[in-house]
Amino acid sequence: MKVGQNRQAKRQMSEAFITSVFLALSGGFQDAYTYFTRDEVFSNAQTGNVVLMSQHFMMGEWQAGLRYLYPLFAFAFGVFFAEQVQGRFKYAKKLHWRQSILLMEILILFFVGFLTEGWNMLATVLVSFSCAMQVQTFRKVNGHSYASTMCIGNLRSGTAALSVYLREKKPEQLEMSLYYFGVILFFAVGAGIGGILSVHLGFRSIWVSSGLLLISFLLMFKDRLEKDVHELEGDLEEDIQKLGTQLREEIKK
Numbered sequence: 137m138k139v140g141q142n143r144q145a146k147r148q149m150s151e152a153f154i155t156s157v158f159l160a161l162s163g164g165f166q167d168a169y170t171y172f173t174r175d176e177v178f179s180n181a182q183t184g185n186v187v188l189m190s191q192h193f194m195m196g197e198w199q200a201g202l203r204y205l206y207p208l209f210a211f212a213f214g215v216f217f218a219e220q221v222q223g224r225f226k227y228a229k230k231l232h233w234r235q236s237i238l239l240m241e242i243l244i245l246f247f248v249g250f251l252t253e254g255w256n257m258l259a260t261v262l263v264s265f266s267c268a269m270q271v272q273t274f275r276k277v278n279g280h281s282y283a284s285t286m287c288i289g290n291l292r293s294g295t296a297a298l299s300v301y302l303r304e305k306k307p308e309q310l311e312m313s314l315y316y317f318g319v320i321l322f323f324a325v326g327a328g329i330g331g332i333l334s335v336h337l338g339f340r341s342i343w344v345s346s347g348l349l350l351i352s353f354l355l356m357f358k359d360r361l362e363k364d365v366h367e368l369e370g371d372l373e374e375d376i377q378k379l380g381t382q383l384r385e386e387i388k389k
Contacts, residue, residue: 149358150234153315156277156284158355159270160319162348163285164326165333166245169342170207170263172334174256177203180267180285182211206257207264214268222273237273238353241266242346249340263342270349277315287323290316 149155163180170179178184189204218237225233244266251259271285283289294316301309326348333341 149356150232150274151276151278152355153277153318155352155355156274156282156315156319157322158348158352159274159284160322161326161329162345162352163267163270164323164328165330165345165348166263166267166285166342168327168330169334169345170260172331173339173341174260174263175203177207177260179207179260179263180211180271182208182264183288203257203260207260210261210264211268214265215272217265218269218272232356234273235353235356237269238349238356241269242349242353245342245346245349249342249346251339253339259339277319280312280315282316282319284319284323287320290320290323294320 166179167181170177185204185208189201189208192198192201192204221237222233225236228236231239244262248259248262267285271283274284275281280293282293294313297309297313297316300306301313330341330345333344
């Protein structure tokens with residue numbers, strides 16, 4: 137029974153590739169959404185925000201520079217907040233802490249869809265906060281560290297793994313490389329869809345991102361279901377053993 141539980145712990149649905157697919161789609165969508173509908177500010181590509189912020193500040197355009205500074209602070213706070221949630225609710229039984237983060241992210245993005253043009257700064261800040269929670273919460277795909285809301289780290293890791301595979305011919309390195317490039321691919325697809333829908337549907341297109349995260353949220357219930365099945369099997373085995381012991385004692389009498 138312990139072996140089964142250990143295997144289950146190693147293969148959490150939160151680290152499954154299928155979960156990372158929807159997270160990456162949503163991550164790419166969110167970045168495209170804020171860029172095309174919220175004054176060309178990135179929600180998770182904070183390197184780009186730093187570059188643009190610095191340019192505006194150097195030119196004395198303080199108001200324009202603040203557009204990129206606030207999302208940067210929001211992203212940092214989102215990481216801090218998600219880490220605090222993990223520390224406080226890591227062993228929560230009713231709802232896994234990662235699902236709690238996803239649920240908050242879904243609700244935040246749904247709310248953002250109601251914000252009109254006059255609230256662009258608040259919308260971008262909220263999406264940046266949401267992205268940060270996601271990237272802090274979901275950091276592994278099949279045991280490999282990755283990011284679901286940005287590409288540079290995945291590109292480096294995937295290329296390095298491919299290089300190792302070509303040199304040492306280890307299948308696990310090729311597998312790792314494919315995971316990383318797959319996440320990048322789905323991020324790009326999400327960004328493309330986000331760009332197109334943002335242009336045609338406007339502010340409420342972010343609800344598509346909420347829907348993608350909802351799929352990941354529901355997928356994670358698979359872990360709880362399998363855990364309940366394992367516990368039920370364990371209880372059943374114990375009951376059978378007790379019944380067998382009682383029968384043997386009755387036969388002896």
